[in-house]
Amino acid sequence: MILALQNTILEMIAKGEPLAITVEQLCVNVEAAVPGITASVLTFDGSHLHPLAAPSLPSDYSAALDHLEAGPLAGSCGTAAYRGEPVIVTDIATDPLWENFKALALPLGLKACWSTPIRNAIGVVGTFAFYYRELRGPTEVEQKIVEACVHLCSIAIDRNERVLERERLTYTDALTGLPNRACFNQLIADGAGPLLGPWGILLADIDNLKQTNDIFGHAAGDALIKVVAERIATAAATAQTFRLSGDEFAVIVDGSAPADLAAIADVILPALTAPSLCDGHVIYPSATLGGALAKAGCDPEEVRQQADVALYHAKECSRGRYIQYTPELGTAQTHRFRAIRDVRLALAEDRLDAYYQPIVRLDTGDIVGFEALCRMRSPSGEIIAAKNFHEATKDAKLAVDLTNQMLLRVARDIRSWLDDGQPLQHVGVNLSAVDLQAGGLRQRLTEIFERADVPLHHLILEVTESVYLDQRDHRIASEIDALRKVGIRVALDEFGTGYASLTHLLTFPVDIIKIDKSFTDRLVPGDAGLIIIEGLLGIANNLGLKVVAEGIETQLQADQLLQLGCKLGQGYLYSRAVDRCAATTLLRRHGQRLCVRSPDTKASDSGTLQA
Numbered sequence: 001m002i003l004a005l006q007n008t009i010l011e012m013i014a015k016g017e018p019l020a021i022t023v024e025q026l027c028v029n030v031e032a033a034v035p036g037i038t039a040s041v042l043t044f045d046g047s048h049l050h051p052l053a054a055p056s057l058p059s060d061y062s063a064a065l066d067h068l069e070a071g072p073l074a075g076s077c078g079t080a081a082y083r084g085e086p087v088i089v090t091d092i093a094t095d096p097l098w099e100n101f102k103a104l105a106l107p108l109g110l111k112a113c114w115s116t117p118i119r120n121a122i123g124v125v126g127t128f129a130f131y132y133r134e135l136r137g138p139t140e141v142e143q144k145i146v147e148a149c150v151h152l153c154s155i156a157i158d159r160n161e162r163v164l165e166r167e168r169l170t171y172t173d174a175l176t177g178l179p180n181r182a183c184f185n186q187l188i189a190d191g192a193g194p195l196l197g198p199w200g201i202l203l204a205d206i207d208n209l210k211q212t213n214d215i216f217g218h219a220a221g222d223a224l225i226k227v228v229a230e231r232i233a234t235a236a237a238t239a240q241t242f243r244l245s246g247d248e249f250a251v252i253v254d255g256s257a258p259a260d261l262a263a264i265a266d267v268i269l270p271a272l273t274a275p276s277l278c279d280g281h282v283i284y285p286s287a288t289l290g291g292a293l294a295k296a297g298c299d300p301e302e303v304r305q306q307a308d309v310a311l312y313h314a315k316e317c318s319r320g321r322y323i324q325y326t327p328e329l330g331t332a333q334t335h336r337f338r339a340i341r342d343v344r345l346a347l348a349e350d351r352l353d354a355y356y357q358p359i360v361r362l363d364t365g366d367i368v369g370f371e372a373l374c375r376m377r378s379p380s381g382e383i384i385a386a387k388n389f390h391e392a393t394k395d396a397k398l399a400v401d402l403t404n405q406m407l408l409r410v411a412r413d414i415r416s417w418l419d420d421g422q423p424l425q426h427v428g429v430n431l432s433a434v435d436l437q438a439g440g441l442r443q444r445l446t447e448i449f450e451r452a453d454v455p456l457h458h459l460i461l462e463v464t465e466s467v468y469l470d471q472r473d474h475r476i477a478s479e480i481d482a483l484r485k486v487g488i489r490v491a492l493d494e495f496g497t498g499y500a501s502l503t504h505l506l507t508f509p510v511d512i513i514k515i516d517k518s519f520t521d522r523l524v525p526g527d528a529g530l531i532i533i534e535g536l537l538g539i540a541n542n543l544g545l546k547v548v549a550e551g552i553e554t555q556l557q558a559d560q561l562l563q564l565g566c567k568l569g570q571g572y573l574y575s576r577a578v579d580r581c582a583a584t585t586l587l588r589r590h591g592q593r594l595c596v597r598s599p600d601t602k603a604s605d606s607g608t609l610q611a
Contacts, residue, residue: 001033002148009152019160024053026152031056034142038110038131041153044070044081044117044124052126057108064104075101076115077127084124086116088137109133116146118153125157173243175222176229184242184250188300199254200261200293201307202239204232204268206247207286207319216281223278228285235271236264249287250307261291265322289322290314305338312337336391343376343392347401351377354409355577356427358586359548359570362562366592369426371462371570372410373577374402399434406430407445410459411452413580418454422584423591428460428491436463436479442486456486460512462493484511491548495536513540517551520571523560530560537565 008029012022027039040054040062048069051062068074070082079097080087089095090112092102098113105113110131118126128150130138138146171183206228213221225247232249233241242250253264272285290311294303310325317323346352356370376384393399410427417424435441449456461483480490491512515533522529533549540547549561552571561569575586 002145005029005033005145006148006152009156013152013156013159016163019156020052022156023153024055026149026156027053027055030145030149034130034145036133037142038133039149040077040129040131041118041126042068042077042081042129043126043157046123049078049081049127057131061104061108073097073099076113077129080115080117080127080129081124084117084119086114088114090137091135105131111135112137114138114146116150118150118157120154120158126153128153173229176226176243178229178233178241178243178249180242181244184244184252187240187252188304198293198295199252199303200291201303202236202251202253202261202265202268202289202291203244203307203311204228204249204251204287204289205311205315206249207288209247212278212283216279216283220279220281220283224276224283224285227276227278228272228287231271231285232268232287235268239264261293261324262322265289265291269320269322286320288314288319290325291322292325305341308341309337312340336394339389339392340395340398343389343398343402346376347398347405349379351379352402352405353377353579354406354413355383355579356413356583357570357577358575358583358590359428359568360574360590361592362549362558362567362569364592365574365590367423367586367590368568368592369424369428369460370583371428371430371577372406373430374406375577393432393434396434396438399432400438403429403431403435404444404448407448411449411454413583414454414458415452416580417584417587418458420584422587423593424458424587425592426458426460426489428462430462430464430493433476436476439479441479442482445483445488446486456488460489460491462491462514463510464493465495480510484509494550510545512546512548514548514550515566517571520549520551520553520557520561523557530564533561533566534564541565 005026009022009026012025023041027041030039031037038054038056040057041052042049042065043052044050048067050066054062065077068078070078072079072082073096074082075098076087076089087097089097092098092105092111092113098105110133112132112135113129114132114137115127115129117124118128128146130142130146171179171186173180206224209221209224212224225243229241229243229249232251236251236253239251239253242252244250251264251268253261268289269287272287275282275284277283288311290307290309290313292303292306292310294300306325309329310323313329314321314323343352353375354372355375356372358367359369359371360367374386376386376389378384393402406429410429414424414427431441445456445459449459463480484490489511491514492510493514494516495513513536515536519529519533523533524530537547547566547568549566549569550571552558552561552569552573554573557571558569558573578586
């Protein structure tokens with residue numbers, strides 16, 4: 001019987017059955033095997049006992065034992081936990097150990113009780129008890145059974161504690177002790193609940209944490225984070241507080257009464273501002289808050305996104321204050337905030353990558369290069385085109401980080417293709433105005449491509465006309481001039497859609513112009529677009545510029561462009577933007593093989609834009 005019992009319980013433990021269910025099954029099986037006994041298991045936290053399983057005892061009896069303090073006169077179980085040794089009471093009615101508890105047991109017909117402590121490596125973690133309905137102690141057989149049961153309970157409790165510890169580590173922020181982003185995400189995914197009545201999310205972002213780290217060191221920054229965490233959690237009182245990232249916290253507010261986010265924010269903000277000693281430095285903490293209040297049946301993920309929007313708006317317009325989300329924040333602004341949040345998270349999780357659209361010779365279809373286009377992979381694996389998160393580039397720092405990521409990817413892929421002997425000439429990478437205005441672009445490019453051992457003549461930087469619109473910004477002209485001097489070619493993208501494009505060719509020299517798709521779409525007899533393209537090709541030829549026609553979708557368009565003198569193009573007729581593996585296949589099949597000018601120069605390293 002003992003062997004069968006062990007096999008049953010150990011199998012439940014191995015399968016990960018919940019502790020309470022496992023121990024209750026143990027009690028049921030023992031009661032079935034030993035007539036006349038009632039089994040009970042309590043856990044012990046070092047000072048108090050808590051019911052775990054007692055399938056044959058009334059629930060109010062178990063409830064009365066919950067939080068029972070162990071001691072020398074605390075019944076059989078409380079005394080066994082206190083002494084750390086078995087306690088046998090053969091007559092509950094007269095034994096002094098039961099003086100304060102016999103009124104609970106005797107009406108149920110329980111006349112005797114034998115309790116044995118459950119131990120692990122740390123000490124006593126519970127008690128296993130047999131209640132009898134007659135005045136007696138344990139038999140020899142019962143002692144062997146209890147010995148096995150106590151051992152099984154110890155194993156089950158140990159495993160449960162390890163599971164709880166793993167969960168704690170998984171869902172707890174190590175620095176602050178608060179629930180972490182994983183816990184917050186799980187709560188949101190599970191419906192943020194169960195939540196009672198209206199609820200909402202507050203997001204808090206520490207102001208100037210980076211400056212604290214830079215000036216006083218990361219030890220001071222960590223101390224500041226801990227101070228802010230403690231103060232937010234205290235001010236938020238019963239609301240759940242989470243640390244989401246380095247400087248961001250979340251508070252989920254719920255309850256039967258309407259959640260007043262502004263009132264809670266009004267408590268949190270002043271609570272933060274008291275000076276604090278952080279690693280020997282006096283710092284005045286502050287934070288910016290954004291929040292969103294959910295309506296009945298509202299999707300928790302949508303509420304989180306709204307709180308994100310509110311926080312970003314507060315950081316842009318009202319640092320150190322609280323802003324609550326309203327629809328009036330605007331659809332365009334919401335889209336921008338979401339794009340920035342999504343791209344920032346994608347960067348952190350390495351979900352941004354380069355896809356490549358071929359640039360081909362229109363007469364042969366040979367590939368002479370690629371345009372690298374940014375793509376974002378969603379958490380579910382969906383590939384998202386850049387136009388869907390273009391608004392994120394309005395954030396200056398994020399735009400620079402995004403370009404750096406693309407340059408790293410492109411440099412790595414070019415080196416891979418060159419090492420593989422592929423006939424690659426160049427890859428174009430798009431730049432934003434921020435990249436040129438921020439300064440230091442030439443140094444960044446040089447460092448990235450030198451590290452990848454890729455000559456800069458394999459790179460073409462593509463810039464839209466919007467970059468040139470403010471001709472008073474001499475930083476852009478200077479940056480472009482510096483880039484061209486180190487051998488990097490510059491292409492004017494979407495040519496013909498901006499203002500005074502021909503003037504730009506005179507004031508901001510470039511090497512390549514890319515005719516916008518809107519002109520390619522108008523390649524029909526009698527359309528003014530055809531005449532404009534013909535004129536642009538003549539001007540480019542006289543200025544010594546290469547021309548690439550964008551958005552070619554039909555063979556008729558390709559034939560017309562070729563007749564007009566355009567030699568290069570790109571578009572869906574040849575290929576959509578594809579990942580590096582597919583791009584490699586395209587190069588192998590259709591890459592333009594250049595003549596080798598000397599025995600020491602590989603065609604793939606020439607870097608010349610040939611047509």
